[in-house]
Amino acid sequence: MVALRKPDDVMRLDRLGSLHGSRLSFLRILLRRAQAEQWSFERTAFEIGADCTGYAVYTAYTPDRAYSLVVFAHQLDPEHRTDRVIANAWDSTFTLFDGIPTDADIDRLRCNVPLQEAGRLTPSELTMSRANKSVRLWDALVSTLASGEQPVMELIDETGYLMRTTAVYGSGKFGACDREMILDRPELQPAFQAEMLTVLMIRQFARDWLEHEAYIRAPHQAVRLDETLATRLGIGNSTGLGMAPFLINHPVLIDHWMRVRETAIAQIAAIREVTDADRALVMRLLNRQRNEFKLWQSADETQSDAITELNKDLGILADWFESRPSNQALWAEAMQFAAASLCLEAQEVLASVMLEPYADLIDSLVSKMAVDESELLPVNGALTVAESIAQIDRQYHWLDDIHWKTPDATALLWYVSEEKLEPRLGLRNEDAFEVHEQPLAPARDIAAYRQALNSWPAETTLAEFLMREPEHRLAAMRVQWITANQYGEIRGNTIDASLRPIDLLRCKLSFFGATRFDPRSDRWLRITLYRHAPYLDQVAETDPFWIYGPV
Amino acid sequence: MTWSGNELRAQVTMASRGLGYDWGRAKYLGESVLRAERHGLPATQTFVALTDHLDTGPSRLSSSIFVTGTELALDAVDLGISLVDHLQWLDFEEPIELNVIGYPLFLGIICYGLTGSNRALQIETDAVQCVVQATQIVTARVPPAQGTCRISACSASKESSARMSRFAVDPMDAKKLTDLASRVYAPATEASRIAGAGAGLNDND
Numbered sequence: 125m126v127a128l129r130k131p132d133d134v135m136r137l138d139r140l141g142s143l144h145g146s147r148l149s150f151l152r153i154l155l156r157r158a159q160a161e162q163w164s165f166e167r168t169a170f171e172i173g174a175d176c177t178g179y180a181v182y183t184a185y186t187p188d189r190a191y192s193l194v195v196f197a198h199q200l201d202p203e204h205r206t207d208r209v210i211a212n213a214w215d216s217t218f219t220l221f222d223g224i225p226t227d228a229d230i231d232r233l234r235c236n237v238p239l240q241e242a243g244r245l246t247p248s249e250l251t252m253s254r255a256n257k258s259v260r261l262w263d264a265l266v267s268t269l270a271s272g273e274q275p276v277m278e279l280i281d282e283t284g285y286l287m288r289t290t291a292v293y294g295s296g297k298f299g300a301c302d303r304e305m306i307l308d309r310p311e312l313q314p315a316f317q318a319e320m321l322t323v324l325m326i327r328q329f330a331r332d333w334l335e336h337e338a339y340i341r342a343p344h345q346a347v348r349l350d351e352t353l354a355t356r357l358g359i360g361n362s363t364g365l366g367m368a369p370f371l372i373n374h375p376v377l378i379d380h381w382m383r384v385r386e387t388a389i390a391q392i393a394a395i396r397e398v399t400d401a402d403r404a405l406v407m408r409l410l411n412r413q414r415n416e417f418k419l420w421q422s423a424d425e426t427q428s429d430a431i432t433e434l435n436k437d438l439g440i441l442a443d444w445f446e447s448r449p450s451n452q453a454l455w456a457e458a459m460q461f462a463a464a465s466l467c468l469e470a471q472e473v474l475a476s477v478m479l480e481p482y483a484d485l486i487d488s489l490v491s492k493m494a495v496d497e498s499e500l501l502p503v504n505g506a507l508t509v510a511e512s513i514a515q516i517d518r519q520y521h522w523l524d525d526i527h528w529k530t531p532d533a534t535a536l537l538w539y540v541s542e543e544k545l546e547p548r549l550g551l552r553n554e555d556a557f558e559v560h561e562q563p564l565a566p567a568r569d570i571a572a573y574r575q576a577l578n579s580w581p582a583e584t585t586l587a588e589f590l591m592r593e594p595e596h597r598l599a600a601m602r603v604q605w606i607t608a609n610q611y612g613e614i615r616g617n618t619i620d621a622s623l624r625p626i627d628l629l630r631c632k633l634s635f636f637g638a639t640r641f642d643p644r645s646d647r648w649l650r651i652t653l654y655r656h657a658p659y660l661d662q663v664a665e666t667d668p669f670w671i672y673g674p675v
Numbered sequence: 676m677t678w679s680g681n682e683l684r685a686q687v688t689m690a691s692r693g694l695g696y697d698w699g700r701a702k703y704l705g706e707s708v709l710r711a712e713r714h715g716l717p718a719t720q721t722f723v724a725l726t727d728h729l730d731t732g733p734s735r736l737s738s739s740i741f742v743t744g745t746e747l748a749l750d751a752v753d754l755g756i757s758l759v760d761h762l763q764w765l766d767f768e769e770p771i772e773l774n775v776i777g778y779p780l781f782l783g784i785i786c787y788g789l790t791g792s793n794r795a796l797q798i799e800t801d802a803v804q805c806v807v808q809a810t811q812i813v814t815a816r817v818p819p820a821q822g823t824c825r826i827s828a829c830s831a832s833k834e835s836s837a838r839m840s841r842f843a844v845d846p847m848d849a850k851k852l853t854d855l856a857s858r859v860y861a862p863a864t865e866a867s868r869i870a871g872a873g874a875g876l877n878d879n880d
Contacts (some may be wrong), residue, residue: 209874243677247840296681304680305840364872501791502703505760541871543863548871550861555871563698587760590699591734597699632725647872 126393126456128386132522135382137616140371141627142430142468145671146476147486148385148493149637151653152671154320155612156487157311158663161187165325165660168224172197176337179234182325182660183224186311186531191250191317191318192221193325193491194230196238197309197333205256207290207362209546214240215287216253216329220322222301224250240291241544245300252298252317255287255326258360262286272345280356281403281419284640284652286330288360292319313494315377316636323653327359330661352674358655361638364648365547368628369538372564373607375612378493381635382611384489389475391485393459398451402481407445409477412672414438416639424643426624429470437470480669503601505587509580512589512600515607516574521617525569533622549625549647563598565619573599637671676849677841679766684709686849687722689856695731696752703756703787704780706810711783713838714812721780721820723848725750726855727781728776744771748821753786759788778818786812795831800824811836 133139145152157163163187172178178197204213217238221229229248236243240254261283268275294316295303308314331354338346371378380552417435418419422428448454456479462471479486507515511647516523526533537552539560552558565570573596579590590597606613617623624646638651656673658666668674678686688705692698704722711718734753739759754775758765775781777826782805785796788811798805800822805814808831861867 136803224841247679296679299677299679299682302680302840314707498706499790502706502759502788503699504763506763539861539871540859541867542857542860543868545860546872548861548867550867550871557861560859585738587757588738591736591738591757594700594733595697597697598702599699601699601702643790 126390128383128390129380131610131613132615134386135611135613135615137614137624137627138670139468139472140614140631141624142472143631143634144469144472144476145634145637145639146385146388147479147483148381148388148490149635149671150314150316151320151324151637153314153490154317154324155657155666155670156664158184158186159666159668160310162586162664165328167328168192169230170332170336172336173336174340176333179230180332181230182328184321184325184660189222189309189311190224191321192224193322193329194219194221194225194233194237195326195329196234197569198238200256202259205259207256207288207505208364209241209291209366210288210397210544212242214238214290215256216254216326216333218251218253218255218322218326218329219245219249219300220251220318220325222250234323235586241298243298245298247301247305249300250306250312251322252300253289253292253319253322253326255289255291255359257287258283258285265334266337266341268357269335269349270342270346272342272347274347274350274353276354277356278659281355282421283360284336284356284655285358285360287326288362288650289323289326290362291366292322292361294319301328304496307494307496314490315381320636323359323361324657325660327345327357327654330359331357331659337538339353354659355656358639358657360653361633361651361653362648363629363633363651365538367632368625369547369562369564371614371628371632372566375499375602376500376609377497377612379606379609379612380397380495381495384493385475386611387492388479388486388489389459392457392478392482395455396453400451400455403445403451403454405481406478407442408675409480409669409672410438410442410473412669412675413473413477420640422642424645427641427643430467433467434469434473437466438473441466441470441474444634452665459535483668500605503648505585505588505590507586507604508582509577509584509586509589510582510619512586512603513574513577513582515603516570516577519603519606519610519613520567520570520574523567523574526567526571526617526620528568528571532621533617534565534568534619535586536619536623538562538619549623552619565617566599566602566613567617568619569596569599570603572596573603604657620626639671677843678849680709680713680842683712683719683842683844686856688853689859690722690726690852691855693855693858694726694729700731700752700756703759703784704752707755707780707787707803709782709783710786711779711812712842713840714786714814714836715817715839716779716782716812716814717817718780718783719842719844719848719852721751721777721850724820725752725777725780726851729753740773741765741771744773746772746774746823748774748776751775751781755781755784755788759784762788762792762794764843767828768827770825772823773824774821774823776821778820778822778824781824782812782814782818793831794830797827797829798824799875804830808832811838 169181183192640652643649684705687708691701691704708718803818
């Protein structure tokens with residue numbers, strides 16, 4: 125096998141901010157399983173009235189269980205429509221119910237789910253979510269469908285979604301079922317599968333709700349949205365700083381995600397003789413990707429420039445493939461060419477696309493992406509100071525490049541506001557104070573830990589050290605985790621003045637399978653999930669490469 | 676109202692931090708309380724009862740007490756976490772005696788400390804005998820809040836006991852945890868509201 129790319133290169137913030145989805149993305153894992161196991165879906169209730177409010181239930185039937193999306197549709201005053209966590213009202217609210225809800229369940233959920241964070245869930249609920257309409261597109265489509273017409277494709281593509289989720293909570297939040305209680309279910313073992321199922325069914329509801337409103341407006345004239353156009357609509361998502369701490373707080377899990385992706389890339393790069401069919405498939409998918417990227421727009425100058433460069437570089441990559449007749453070590457040489465000649469975004473697109481023909485090699489790796497975090501070890505206090513320093517020096521040599529005495533190096537501070545516990549990023553001692561700082565600066569904390577260790581005799585045990593200097597316990601534990609999970613640490617300073625938190629968000633969202641990354645500032649972005657995906661009645665027979673757009 | 680395990684762990688972690696512990700020990704306490712509660716021990720109540728008495732500064736213990744034992748009554752947090760740090764080289768072939776304040780919480784900390792190992796420790800008082808492993812805490816009765824215990828090595832059980840998935844937290848205890856946790860959060864200000872998350876307050880598109 126070709127050697128894996130080094131963690132020091134892969135875990136740079138700029139590369140993490142350039143990642144794209146792949147076969148290993150969570151929404152594709154879900155749809156593959158749904159196809160393989162022939163899940164069926166049913167809209168079991170649609171009690172939405174003439175005022176377009178009410179509730180609906182969509183049920184997914186797996187071979188052994190049923191999961192139901194319970195939807196509450198509301199009327200929302202436009203001035204209250206915000207995607208921030210601090211919002212108190214939404215166009216629609218959701219929960220994923222474990223099984224098929226009874227009327228009593230619906231009544232209970234009606235009293236809680238619309239309140240979101242202020243409500244309470246039970247172990248019967250796996251997720252909780254909410255979504256707002258893209259009002260401009262929504263209103264335009266309702267009007268068009270109500271008049272018996274179909275919208276133009278450009279209008280659909282410009283936004284790309286009817287509704288945006290603004291949070292999808294899982295894993296025990298607000299009283300919901302703990303993830304560790306459902307880990308024995310194969311369909312929920314890979315990360316975020318309950319959340320991905322939730323969003324898949326929300327997408328169906330968004331379309332149904334739109335068509336319902338058009339029908340209510342003109343019962344004798346309204347038409348349903350054309351299937352081809354509807355497929356181009358995903359579900360939007362607004363993602364802010366709340367997602368960034370996840371990448372820092374779950375280093376072992378992130379290591380597993382990144383390590384599996386890198387293992388997959390290395391396995392494919394190691395193929396000595398690529399078949400003509402596999403080469404042709406990758407060429408076709410790259411071409412479909414390029415067509416899709418031509419529709420990818422961002423108001424963010426940095427992202428807009430990156431998209432322009434990406435499109436140019438994918439053209440260069442296509443020319444490179446054209447000029448290379450041999451299939452021998454094709455993928456390894458393509459990766460080498462990309463690393464030497466193309467932008468980071470293009471390198472990562474190639475890395476993702478070249479995995480596509482190799483389901484038999486890649487898809488089984490998914491089982492290695494999950495981690496039971498309850499099994500993560502506490503500090504091994506038997507290690508000596510000398511051994512601990514050696515661990516740091518092996519894994520964190522990059523800390524030497526950070527000049528901690530410069531004000532910029534510690535300019536930022538992560539904190540949580542008491543206002544709905546929203547994670548925020550502020551200027552140290554201006555917006556918030558150290559007493560409120562969250563432990564989201566591992567680079568600084570491990571540098572301080574290293575310095576503290578220096579003043580102790582080399583043979584001192586960590587147990588003794590931590591009794592006297594307990595403030596370094598979290599750093600000590602992290603160093604021990606990272607020693608065995610090297611892809612779990614971001615090689616960068618997460619409190620530097622130059623930090624672009626959206627790089628952290630992009631990494632996680634790429635593993636979800638998000639597309640059309642659209643930064644709205646350096647702290648939040650909009651993305652799209654499930655654009656070009658099948659609707660619920662077509663899951664079984666869809667093109668496995670749907671995410672690349674139409675053929 | 677019952678809490679999920681995730682909520683219990685998170686709230687105890689935040690409360691511990693709010694109380695003054697560093698983030699590392701706060702994390703240990705969140706994990707430990709959850710493990711004890713999963714096996715029916717009132718660790719949340721024990722932790723809340725201790726909060727007015729805990730010293731969150733550096734430990735005053737020395738490693739030797741884990742060889743010799745001590746009659747001095749010591750709080751479960753300092754004693755438990757320090758003991759866990761020493762577990763790698765303590766075989767407990769010679770039992771030691773410790774006087775623990777906050778016994779149910781102490782058992783949770785030991786359970787967390789055994790994570791990843793196949794070891795089992797017998798921890799007994801005059802009234803109750805417990806066997807602690809990474810995966811379970813087996814005890815016939817709820818142990819007392821304080822007492823002298825004797826720790827020795829024992830055989831690990833291959834059978835696992837039932838684990839609780841929901842936790843009924845006493846409202847007064849819940850309030851205490853919430854009050855402590857709230858110390859971690861920054862006050863809501865208009866400037867923070869606008870700039871902190873970097874997003875707009877109105878997102879119509």
